[in-house]
Amino acid sequence: MSTLISHAKEQRLIDLASELSAKFALTAAEIDRNAELPKDNLRELFERGLDTAVLPEEKGGAGISYRTFGRIVFEIARGCPSTACVWLMNTAAAESLITLSSPERSEHYLREWKQGKRFANALSEPSSGNLFLNPVQEATPLGDGDWSLDGAxxxxxxxxxxxxxxxxxxxxxxxxxxxxxxxxxxDIHDIWDALGMRGTRSQLIGFRGTRLQAANRFVEAASPRQNLIALGLPWLSLGIAQAAYDALIAQAKGKKLADGKPLSLVQWIQYETADVHVRLKAAKLLAERLLELADEGSRETIIVSMEAKILANQIAKDAADLGLRVGGGLAFTRALSFERHLRDAQAGGLMAYSSELCRLYVAKYELGVQEQG
Ligand SMILES: Cc1cc2nc3c(=O)[nH]c(=O)nc-3n(C[C@H](O)[C@H](O)[C@H](O)COP(=O)(O)OP(=O)(O)OC[C@H]3O[C@@H](n4cnc5c(N)ncnc54)[C@H](O)[C@@H]3O)c2cc1C
Structure with a gap:
């Protein structure tokens, strides 16, 4: 993302994500029900150039800003959060492998990514996914410079x-x-019988003496860099929040009570709509600030990404919960989308760093507490 492209070009990519998202929304409920990977959506994102947009122009990408990257995650998540989640993880894994590998391996990954090969993040260990940056599974030296991994x-x-x-x-x-x-x-073990984000099929992976080649080990970053997952996760939750909010507004305007008046005239719905609206707006503003800081190359993004995640994770749950209440009994069924938004919204706060851990880190930063246990 070294070279920033023109505003108009970036807007075209956001518009494209928005157009595709409207299409993805049509199959999101089916993908959720069948817990199937949104393969066609992922293929279309690749074919329309969004996968490689994040790469700098000198590497054949569009060199989009982080601001545009976040907006793309948001737009896709509004339509199909599972697609957005897999896309975010794939893109972040590919970008890391291309940026942090040796020049020779970087070239290889770049070629593969441009040809539509898929990259996944396999970082969370079963013992504690939140400590994914400090793995406890020890690799065994093979004596020829490589290592072997048994684990999951x-x-x-x-x-x-x-x-x-x-x-x-x-x-x-x-x-x-x-x-x-x-x-x-x-080995891929099918464990994904999940509450929400069912289309991500986030499986358990087993390694049986898998060779970790020294040539494929990350080298030191040439310059400080931003973490796409940390920048994208708040926007994943905000996309879910926006979808739930839009659906609840439509429901409140469209549904009439026995006296023929629309739900939008009910006072508690007005109060709670205002509350969710303002908090969604505030969460988006903080998440936009996060992306601005990332585009400026600021290290403040480490803490602001956690602040933004706390608000985004919560508003997704709250917007879906209000939708459920506005929708009434029908919202307790699949006839309305709120039950799906409510289930999908739970994932954000669980994904590392969890909302609880984000609060701990933010509090320790604010209170000047050094120990990060
Ligand atoms: C939809 C979805 C998609 C995902 N995709 C990927 C992926 O592509 N790649 C990948 O590697 N991972 C992925 N993850 C894993 C995710 O990022 C987290 O690592 C995982 O959800 C953490 O789960 P855990 O059970 O290991 O939680 P744990 O880390 O065991 O946490 C359990 C509880 O303990 C709390 N806790 C943990 N540590 C502390 C602490 N030090 N202090 C206080 N409280 C603590 C947590 O807040 C939580 O409440 C995904 C998860 C989900 C839900």
């Missing part, structure tokens, strides 16, 4: 489609990151 990673979004995994392991007690090409030492 959990909740790998889009795992079944992935050609490459970004994984981490402990080497001599220190975290180390590698690109791993899928082979027959990598």
């Amino acid at each position: 990673k959990r909740f790998v979004s889009g795992a079944e489609l992935a050609d490459y995994f970004l994984i981490n392991a402990s080497i001599d007690g220190q975290p180390a990151f590698f690109g791993v090409e899928r082979d027959d030492t990598v």
Whole structure:
């Protein structure tokens, strides 16, 4: 994202994401019901150039700003959150592998990404997904410079489609990151019978003596960089919040009570709509500030991404909850979309860093507490 492209070009990509999102919305309920990967959506995002848009122009991408990247995640999530989640994870894994690998491996990953190969993040360990940057599974040296990994990673979004995994392991007690090409030492276990985000099929992956090649180990970043997942996760929740909010406004305007008056005239609905509206707006403003800081190259994004995530995760739940109450009994069924928004909204606060952990880090930062346990 070194070279910023023109505002008009960035807006065209946001409009494209919005157009595709409206189409994805038509199948989002079916994808959720069947817990199926949104393969066609992912393929279309790739074919319309959104996968590589995040890459700098010198690498054949569009060099979009982080601001545009966040908006794209938001637009896709409004239509189909599972698609947005897999897309965010895939894009972030590919971008990391292309940026942080040796020049030779970087070229390889770049070629593969441009050809539509899929990359997944396999970072969360079953013992504690929130400590994904400090893996406890120790890789074993093979004596030829490479290592071998026996272990497991959990909740790998889009795992079944992935050609490459970004994984981490402990080497001599220190975290180390590698690109791993899928082979027959990598087993995918179908555990994904999930409450929400069912189309992500975030499976458990087992490693049986998987070779971690020294040549595929991350090198030191040339310059400080931003983390696409940390920037994108608030927008994933905000997309769900927006979808729930739009649906509740439509429901309040369209549904008439026995006296023939629309629900929008009911006072408690007016009060609570105002409350959700203002908090959604505030959450979006903070998430926009996060992206501005990222575009400025600020390190403040580490803490602001957590602040933005706290608000975004909560407003997604609250907008869906209000929708459920405005929708009444019918909203308790699949006839209305609120039950799906409510289930999908739970994921944001669980995904690392969880809302609880974000609060802990923000509080410790504010209170000047050094220890980060
Ligand atoms: C839809 C979805 C998609 C995902 N996709 C991916 C993916 O593509 N790749 C990937 O690697 N991972 C992925 N994850 C995993 C995710 O990022 C988290 O790692 C995971 O949800 C954390 O779950 P856990 O059960 O390991 O929680 P734990 O870390 O065990 O946390 C359990 C509870 O303990 C709390 N807690 C944990 N540590 C502390 C602490 N130090 N202090 C106080 N409280 C603490 C947490 O807040 C939580 O309430 C996905 C998860 C979901 C739900």
